[in-house]
Amino acid sequence: MANRTYVVGVGMTKFEKPGRRENWDYPDMAREAGTKALEDAGIAYEQVQQAYVGYVYGESTAGQRAVYELGITGIPIVNVNNNCSTGSTALFLAAQAVRSGTVDCALALGFEKMKPGSLGSTYDDRVQPMLNHMLALGELYEFAMPPAPWMFGAAGREHMEKYGTTAEQFAKIGEKNHRHSVNNPYAQFQDEYSLQDILDSRMVYEPLTKLQCSPTSDGSGAAIIASESFVDKHGLADQAVEIVGQAMTTDFRSTFDSKSAAALVGADMSKQAALKVYDQSGLGPEDVQVIELHDCFSANELLTYEALGLCAEGEGGKLVDANDTTYGGRWVVNPSGGLISKGHPLGATGLAQCAELTWQLRGTAGKRQVEGVTAALQHNIGLGGAAVVTAYQHANR
Template sequence: MGGRAYVIGVGMTKFEKPGGRDWDYPDMAREAGTNALADAGIDYERVEQAYVGYVYGESTSGQRAVYELGLTGIPVINVNNNCSTGSTALFLAVQAVRSGSAECALALGFEKMQPGSLGSTYEDREQPMMKHLLALAELQEFAMPPAPYMFGAAGREHIEKYGTTAEQFAKIAVKNHRHSVNNPYAQFRDEYTLDEILAAKTIYDPLTKLQCSPTSDGSGAAIIASEAFVEEHGLAAQAIEIAGQAMVTDMRSTFDDKSAISLVGAKMTSAAANRVYEQAGIGPEDVDVIELHDCFSTNELLTYEALGLCAEGEGGKLIDAGDTTYGGRWVVNPSGGLISKGHPLGATGLAQCAELTWQLRGTADARQVEGAGIALQHNIGLGGAAVVTAYRPADR
């Protein structure tokens, strides 16, 4: 893996409904980036490289975004990896520091989204998800919009194979909405009963509207530094080590399995998680707090299994037993997750990083997981890439 890399500063904006706030992406980036720099206690001039992620935007929007922080001539790399864009920017910043290419790097992500379901920008070329959609249409009849269709189909497959129930998926949404009540950065902060979740408008059975992440505007940022930089600036007390990190893209099994669960990336997640556990010298039983990609409640349950929190087919038992909330074996998505916190695509992975950094520092306020010592992040984008990261305090 090379040298060590540490998160020394994080920042984010409140996630907002598109059009709900009078701002543009440079405003978002300035707010998140300024907060991260202030948290690290350094000036932008100390940053040697910047990796800036967004999905919907023009070329070099990354430069326009970080120009709000300074004009220092550093390399600025624009990053787009669908819903895993933010964690991909983080992955690249960590690589730069570990390799010795930079002592201090910025990962920043933002999104200014259109209301409603995700859509394509260009209609005159192959859509990147077409191969996945055609494969899934051979298994379950195609439906719109594509994202809830794909993750809903994976949920249906889990129901058919393992007897999972609609109520178990809905309980995940109940949990995440309940967690978001304590998150001032969350787009939604309302609590719902199980009956209310189940009675909401059906988007694609078994998914109701309250089990789906919303379109959102917002930004997140993280400052990554080397061990020498941490020592030079006396940052060990606040630094959080990247104990392990892996990115995995689609494998033959994605399509050869003839499985909706594989098509939405469960095996990518599993492969990435196993690499991270090996790098960090930990297992899932050592983890205290997790931020994972609950774009839909079905995907959170699938991810329990892919991360090794339980055996395949037993994800429903975890939610029934209360094992993924406060007082359970893990606290999963203390931020409220994508379902309730929001999902500005380019910012999501960095907001997860921010939440876990606060948790491991013990500064997450009402969301604080008692005794949190090891954290795990999971961010996935279809088409596809899964990024898994393990964190621990520098002094641990």
């Protein structure tokens, strides 16, 4: 039988525009986030038995170099790279190690030191991992640069064509997430914009304007994952948040066979992962109050509402217009500001989501606190592809 698994400590850095903090390299980021997580858990690094360290851009064994800032104890350290879902993949692996009984305490850490501007490939002498996805999408919508906003923007256009979704509904998501980030001291941006500001910002790929797109970012996040016996031994129940469901999926045949832009940017992966988590946890979307999801672009947030079962397919726009995804609505989605405004250092994003939901469940999220939180849901995807969905509840509630 699988062991119960808990988040007992979290930490993160402020997310920053690449290069903004002078002499701030990835070991510095990892040390800051990892130290905060250990201090939050009230344990020493020497009690960590395994570490899973995520980053997308960097040399081999950068995970070791990063974690050595916390201590050098000879434990297994696994380097993780799963595109934009890297941080949550590290979380998944750490939780799996604890759940299996292999260890009682594991560290999941993610970081990214990025270059300004749109994402690009690192190697030009080999097949690109996303080539099949891009070729399939190119049959539906003419290729445009940069690739990422083209892919997600095309999925947004498809939704508009199928269901009558409007550019204004996508823009409302950007407005919401920027507004939420005003109260997040860890966010890269903390500026509030009107809906018209969002609509009037530079068009990147219609319907996506600049203020509906996540930026490149530097930063790190970390979580300490522990077993029930570890929680009991160290008296951590008051702060422990239980992972009550967790699933990772990769692409299905439907990703390519359905001839759908939404499927090509991960909708089927997200839906199947969510269904597994609901089955594991006994929770449904109606049982959670707060959600951190992968809004790399506003179009993907709307698609994810439907994939997570917050509404029926095609009704994401109605959910937006009803203000059901912000304070006072049925859910608060991305109280942190999400990727759009909090920032998106690829390897750290999934762990920043975990940190935010841990704080929400503990009731320690300050001005961002959602009222009456009893359960929370996390969603993180990477194209090419992987999706990780996690459900949380407080250990003592």
